[in-house]
Amino acid sequence: MSNDRQARCAVCLGAQPCGCAENGGALALPVREALLSWYLEHARSLPWRGELDPYRIWVSEVMLQQTRVGAVLERYERFLERFPSLAALARAPESAVLEAWAGLGYYRRAQKLQQAARVCVQRHGGQVPADPRAFAALPGVGSYTVGAVQSIAFDAPLPAVDGNVIRVLSRLLCLEQPPAKAAVRRVIERVARCSVEAVAREQQRPTGDWNQALMELGAQRCTPRAPRCEACPLAPWCRARARGCAEALPRRTARAERPxxxxxxxxxxxxxxxxxxxxxxxxxxxxxxxxxxxxxxxxxxxxxxxxxxxxxxxxxxxxxxxxxxxxxxxxxxxxxxxxxxxxxxxxxxxxxxxxxxxxxxxxxxxxxxxxx
DNA sequence: AAAACGGGGCC
DNA sequence: GGCCCAGTTTT
Incomplete structure (x- = not known):
């Protein structure tokens, strides 16, 4: 039965021990090279791509949480014109921030972002902390935002696991259990972490590029429905594609009904x-x-x-x-x-x-x- | 582990 | 009408 953990692969939880564990759980070098090459050629041109200002990178990441790129495009520049710096955001009335956020939803994000800006002004010299632990302590900054901002802005070797990455890795490794399960999340987290560490160790590319490449693949090729496997740079290594179950993964759990x-x-x-x-x-x-x-x-x-x-x-x-x-x-x-x-x-x-x-x-x- | 927390695009 | 999106926090 499935509780025979001795026989399972420690990385992908597959029924048999397999090659996953070579590289300590990281994706193998050819896989990383294929994805990075693809990303360099196919990355969409977005206002926050190539951005160097950590604050502006941070704003983009918060806006993008659970939010379509298209919706963010309409408001990103406008928000930054109104609040061009951490200091400007910190001293604004909350009502002004919420107005600039109108239509994006999850208004708590805007409130937390401003609270965090105030902490940065008071305790970090008005800068975005380059120390991941200090950054992680700010309001509204969870594990994804830490990895995304710290890797993109400071080349930190930290993973950024979002919905795209969960989907890409669920398919690549053919994780058949729903990612809602803690054991599956640990697998995904581990592969993401070991991979970004490998990219950093071997200085393949900036770690922000690697994290974004994984997400970009999920956005352009490894989509929730009708994935474009024929044009996917990772298709040769994708277990779900080999088994014809890509579209069925990741498995979702039933959602509670809405009153x-x-x-x-x-x-x-x-x-x-x-x-x-x-x-x-x-x-x-x-x-x-x-x-x-x-x-x-x-x-x-x-x-x-x-x-x-x-x-x-x-x-x-x-x-x-x-x-x-x-x-x-x-x-x-x-x-x-x-x-x-x-x-x-x-x-x-x-x-x-x-x-x-x-x-x-x-x-x-x-x-x-x-x-x- | 599940619920609270928006809005919109897509099939 | 349901799914899902560059998630975080609270329960």
Whole structure:
């Protein structure tokens, strides 16, 4: 059975001991050379590629967490124009940072990045720490970000294991168990670490190139669906390709289902301005501006905000990673003491200062006001 | 080990 | 309608 660990390969967990362990778990030299050559020729030209400023590299890595390259492209330069340095980011109001982040999601990333910037200014002379341990201690910096930033900016021999690398190595080694399992993650982590150390030891290329090559392969060739194995530089060594199971890996585990909640959203208008409120500092969309909203039927807006719901403007469904809003926007009148908030011109709500979750309400309100 | 945490593109 | 993306933190 599978609990006969003595017979298993220590590196890939395959049923038999195999060649994996030569090189101490690193990918063999020809494999590394093939991937690095491919990367030099095929790397996409991206604004943060070739960047030397550690701060700008860091910003790109945080924005790219769980986020498509295309979405980052639209906001990266704009963010850096507004916050061109660690010091500029550190002294900005959090609300300004969150506005610049609007639409990217996972707003905690922006909050942590700014907190980290403040630590850098206070304790690291306004620089990004070149010491991996000091960098890892900063808010929002996990193992991936440590490896990515420290390798790209400082040529540190540290792995950067993201979703791409998990997929590439799951296929290359044909890891049949889901990477959610700790044992599988240890294998991937070990191969990534030994490989980047080998690249550094043999001075093949800067370690940042190696880490990015692995990720770039996952983005361009070893894609989640319909991998382009025929054009993959690692195809000759890929066990999943040999067995015809590349597309089936990595194996995913069932995800928890998303609860659905009814949400009442208030559109209170006064003198062509709309009432907006700051969302609570913890929880969903923490700290961002939003329309007053409460779970439940429209009537809850009166008890929650002193806003009496009137005509319904629109209903929509917004899917988050872990829950669903079944939302309805209501034209409201202020009946009690106005809630703490701000009154913004409608146009301000449409300029990417707002989380996307409220977009249908803003659009419907604009339509309603344009056609009285 | 699982859940919280966004948004959007793609099939 | 579900999957997945250059993840981190908390439970």
């Amino acid at each position: 659905e909640v009814a949400l009442a959203v208030a559109c209170a208008v006064r003198d062509a301005r709309v009432l907006v409120v700051r969302r609570p500092p913890g929880g969903l969309l923490a700290g961002t501006w939003g329309l007053p909203a409460a779970a439940g039927p429209p009537e809850v807006l009166e008890s929650a905000f002193g806003l009496r719901p009137g005509r319904e403007l629109v209903r929509w469904r917004h899917v988050f990673s872990h829950r669903v809003w079944n939302a309805r926007a209501l034209l409201c009148t202020v009946v009690g003491t106005p809630p703490r908030g701000a009154w913004w011109p409608l146009a301000e709500l449409r300029t990417e200062r707002f989380p996307s979750a409220f977009r249908p309400a803003v659009q419907a309100l604009a339509d309603a006001l344009a056609v009285p």
